[in-house]
Amino acid sequence: xxxxxxxxxxxxxxxxxxxxxxxxxxxxxxxxxxxxxxxxxxxxxxxxxxxxxxxxxxxxxxxxxxxxxxxxxxxxxxxxxxxxxxxxxxxxxxxxxxxxxxxxxxxxxxxxxxxxxxxxxxxxxxxxxxxxxxxxxxxxxxxxxxxxxxxxxxxxxxxxxxxxxxxxxxxxxxxxxxxxxxxxxxxxxxxxxxxxxxxxxxxxxxxxxxxxxxxxxxxxxxxxxxxxxxxxxxxxxxxxxxxxxxxxxxxxxxxxxxxxxxxxxxxxxxxxxxxxxxxxxxxxxxxxxxxxxxxxxxxx
Amino acid sequence: xxxxxxxxxxxxxxxxxxxxxxxxxxxxxxxxxxxxxxxxxxxxxxxxxxxxxxxxxxxxxxxxxxxxxxxxxxxxxxxxxxxxxxxxxxxxxxxxxxxxxxxxxxxxxxxxxxxxxxxxxxxxxxxxxxxxxxxxxxxxxxxxxxxxxxxxxxxxxxxxxxxxxxxxxxxxxxxxxxxxxxxxxxxxxxxxxxxxxxxxxxxxxxxxxxxxxxxxxxxxxxxxxxxxxxxxxxxxxxxxxxxxxxxxxxxxxxxxxxxxxxxxxxxxxxxxxxxxxxxxxxxxxxxxxxxxxxxxxxxx
Numbered sequence: 336x337x338x339x340x341x342x343x344x345x346x347x348x349x350x351x352x353x354x355x356x357x358x359x360x361x362x363x364x365x366x367x368x369x370x371x372x373x374x375x376x377x378x379x380x381x382x383x384x385x386x387x388x389x390x391x392x393x394x395x396x397x398x399x400x401x402x403x404x405x406x407x408x409x410x411x412x413x414x415x416x417x418x419x420x421x422x423x424x425x426x427x428x429x430x431x432x433x434x435x436x437x438x439x440x441x442x443x444x445x446x447x448x449x450x451x452x453x454x455x456x457x458x459x460x461x462x463x464x465x466x467x468x469x470x471x472x473x474x475x476x477x478x479x480x481x482x483x484x485x486x487x488x489x490x491x492x493x494x495x496x497x498x499x500x501x502x503x504x505x506x507x508x509x510x511x512x513x514x515x516x517x518x519x520x521x522x523x524x525x526x527x528x529x530x531x532x533x534x535x536x537x538x539x540x541x542x543x544x545x546x547x548x549x550x551x552x553x554x555x556x557x558x559x560x561x562x563x564x565x566x567x568x569x570x571x572x573x574x575x576x577x578x579x580x581x582x583x584x585x586x587x588x589x590x591x592x593x594x595x596x597x598x599x600x601x602x603x604x605x606x607x608x609x610x611x612x613x614x615x616x617x618x619x620x621x622x623x624x625x626x627x628x629x630x631x632x633x634x635x
Numbered sequence: 636x637x638x639x640x641x642x643x644x645x646x647x648x649x650x651x652x653x654x655x656x657x658x659x660x661x662x663x664x665x666x667x668x669x670x671x672x673x674x675x676x677x678x679x680x681x682x683x684x685x686x687x688x689x690x691x692x693x694x695x696x697x698x699x700x701x702x703x704x705x706x707x708x709x710x711x712x713x714x715x716x717x718x719x720x721x722x723x724x725x726x727x728x729x730x731x732x733x734x735x736x737x738x739x740x741x742x743x744x745x746x747x748x749x750x751x752x753x754x755x756x757x758x759x760x761x762x763x764x765x766x767x768x769x770x771x772x773x774x775x776x777x778x779x780x781x782x783x784x785x786x787x788x789x790x791x792x793x794x795x796x797x798x799x800x801x802x803x804x805x806x807x808x809x810x811x812x813x814x815x816x817x818x819x820x821x822x823x824x825x826x827x828x829x830x831x832x833x834x835x836x837x838x839x840x841x842x843x844x845x846x847x848x849x850x851x852x853x854x855x856x857x858x859x860x861x862x863x864x865x866x867x868x869x870x871x872x873x874x875x876x877x878x879x880x881x882x883x884x885x886x887x888x889x890x891x892x893x894x895x896x897x898x899x900x901x902x903x904x905x906x907x908x909x910x911x912x913x914x915x916x917x918x919x920x921x922x923x924x925x926x927x928x929x930x931x932x933x934x935x
Contacts, residue, residue: 336824336856520855521897524636545848548889548926552851555820556636582926589848597821626848626882 352572586625652872886925
């Protein structure tokens, strides 16, 4: 088994986790959770999403959240903000985002549902975003990079095409997302092998949901292929607006537990992450999806 | 990735799942669940455990369960019974078990807690069992083959020693168990590589709990190393009596979903397994541990 010495974990609970919670979370609670995540040692935290507040009311306080945590934690952590379009990206950059996750689905149908734009229109918007990015890192996040809830299996060639277009548009980095959490390790391999071969200089980020329990199996597969950057969410929060019942992201604590036990360094404090999950549980009153927050008593 | 064409799944819910439920399950409910599991296509089902009824009252009806399902499903499925000692094995053989899972822990301390015998005493008992086994297959199940809740990490050499002693005692097959569900894929590799190298003719069975969410990651690792036989429990039932809060076995439906999607044949009917999980839920009123029974709506 080929494993790296270090793995980078990008914490996305404040964006992908919170956006799937219907009850509005007070802005100060969001900020308090982000404060605690910074204290865990995360160097990148996806803090919010600059979507239209009518689409996701939970994210209406995006500017306030981002500006506040930027001020409080300058130099300690970088803050990412999701943007589905040019206007969202402009707002994110104005609010001081250190990086933008600009989402384009590899599935045409999913991109239309998610952003009301064709893939070509999204790529054109990304081109404009890259012209105004300044020092902000622009990450192209390819949603439905494996399966689409509407179109089924997405061919690796389709994903390679979107990545090529996104890089040409000026994106700095690429996130590959199993948006609905249905990809198998074989699908991971089928996409990652040609992707890593074509772009050996790029440090891909994987974003995997754990809907069907294959999350860590997919991580192990990706580690073996050379991927070392992953987006996960504390407490396993998250979901898929177009797939009711889908579980959340891989729980950060589950991934950190596994890879720390494997001798891989993350720079993170596992016990503090567990404390954050307890805090999230007490404040949000939602059930944990991940294993370590549910069954953390079994130690060996 | 190296994957096999076929995988054999041994269903252990009626033993490992039920034994961890405190409320006594009516014998007819146990039999009804086993009936439905046979209908799913399982060729091996661990039906019960011949432990002392004072130790696990849930298994007091072992003889009745085993005799009944043997009569009803002769020729359709083989039935396994767990035995922790010679007396239990004698009862299992008398009741007509097609195979016995004879448990010896690789950790001396766990073996004492679990069976009140030293490993040497258990091996001596296994030798006696093998003298009376007749046509019954005797499977040595090595508990705590990776981690022990009392002694921590168990060295692969220790496990290799127990396997060697068990085979010398006359065991036909070997089950390697991550009893508390804390082993990482690296630990899988560290044990399985020397084990498969030393015994290339043996078709090892893996029994993995999913306490920390690493279950399917460990299965993928084991598949890559050449293991093709796994014990899982429908609905993810199970646990570890000496590790409160530990989750159950890998949920059968989670494993079947993953490997069917990977093009691996099992001979099992996935939809029927999901029906069994609904039946278990309605009859036992316990929450599902696995993902597919909790979040089965997300399809692609």
